[in-house]
Amino acid sequence: MGMEEGWCLLLCLALSGAADTAESQWRPVDVVLDCFLVEEGRHRSGFPSSENMVKALLVLRQVPMLDDGSLESFTDFQGGTQAKDGSPVTFEASVDLVQIPQAEALLHADCSGQEVTCEISRYFLRARQEATTETAAWFITNMQISEGGPSVSIVMKTLRDAHDGAVLHPTLHLPLGPQGTVQTAVEFQVTTQTPSLNFLLGSSATLHCGFSMAPGSDLTSVEWRLQHKGSGQLVYSWTTGQEQVKREGATLEPEQQLTAGNASLTLPGLTVKDEGAYICQITSSLYQAQQIIHLHIQASPKVQLSLASKALPLTLICNIAGYYPPDITVTWIREELGGAPVKISDASFSSLRQSQAGTYSISSSLKAEPGSAGATYTCQVTHVSLDEPLQASTWTAPPDQRTTAFGVIFASSFFFLALLYLGLQRWQATSPKVCQDSKTHWVATLLPESKKKD
Secondary structure, three states, X not given: OOHHHHHHHHHHHHHHHOOOOOOOEEEEEEEEEEEEEEOOOXXXXXXXXXXXXXXXXXXXXXXXXXXXXXXXXXXXXXXXXXXXXXXXXXXXXXXXXXXXXXXXHHHHOOOOOOOEEEEEEEEOOXXXXXXXXXXXXXXXXXXXXXXXXXXXXXXXXXXXXOOOOOOEOOOOOOEOOOOOOEEEEEEEEEEEOOOEEEEEOOOOEEEOXXXXXXXXXXXXXXXXXXXXXXXXXXXXXXXXXXXXXXXXXXEEOOHHHHHOOEOOEEEOOOOHHHOEEEEEEEEEOOOEEEEEEEEEEEEOOEEEEEEEEOOOOEEEEEEEEEEEOOOOEEEEEEEEOOOOOEXXXXXXXXXXXXXXXXXXXXXXXXXXXXXXXXXXXXXXXXXXXXXXOEEEEEEEOOHHHHHHHHHHHHHHHHHHHHHHHHHHHHHHHHHHHHHHHHHHHHHHHHOOHHHHHO
């Protein structure tokens, strides 16, 4: 990766070999990133491509880092003295006016096994300043750390004015500094810590969006929009003293946090309709930048396995319901006693059904063959919302055991009915004698002796 890769290697060695526990303190460090510069006019398409992108280098100058003693081996970036045709253009960016909150993550990305995608392109002011219309140039840099890492967009303004005798870059025609670099200052930045989020249906989500700007620039508006399946809609907008809520329950951070650079959006009671790409657009009196946060809604499936038909051949049905998104994998497994599990591929599936809540359900049926010893059938479901597959199992008895079981049940029932019949016959046979004995006892107790003799 070049010089910055060597610096990162030194950092890794320092982190692993540092034995002292010196008190942490702030130390300025140069953060160097490999980037691509999008050049204008080299391709007919309005989108960046390999034909209009050239290699570039971005140096974030003297970024304050919390140092525990492991950054001692870092040295400041040393540029060249003259830019040549074909050599990567180097941008120096001062962070004195605007701090980069994710700078530490950018510095340690290589050591963490992550990659940083960095793209630089020209930026045109929304409202031009009269004093700088002809002499300054602006660039916007978008940096994205892989594997769900933070994303940062910065607007940079050139510092040096072209004058007689100034050394100009051969392609950009901008004045170069003493080290052969294009010197700029960061004046605006918008960042998100979480470019991609997964949330369960019905839960609450907070989409992070932060920003900062140089002194003299004022916040004018914050806008959140949702893009999904080719359509877009406004979710929430804020301008000075006014707000517009299009999604029920959506809230922005309190105004005191908003002015401090926190424009995070909270969405309660998530539904399937909340899924999509959310665009956080921050507008100041001079600049405008945005971040995109992809929100994915998930709902875990419920699995139920039942016997649909007891007639041979047996039919098993696996019902999977209440899941989202619709992509799901259903696997049938057959296992005989003492045997190894075997996957079965001849299952059939119903059509996909969607509920009013947006979740999906599907059924899978299978003709079971228990064999001579019986077998256990398992319906296994894999879904993105699950940490591990869900399983539902049932044991199917062999045909002879089902016949034997039926015979045992029939014989037991017949024996019980026979006992009941014999008991009733015996009771009927003894009931007259019981009644006669009861009558004799009643007469002997109540009638006088004279009546008894009669």
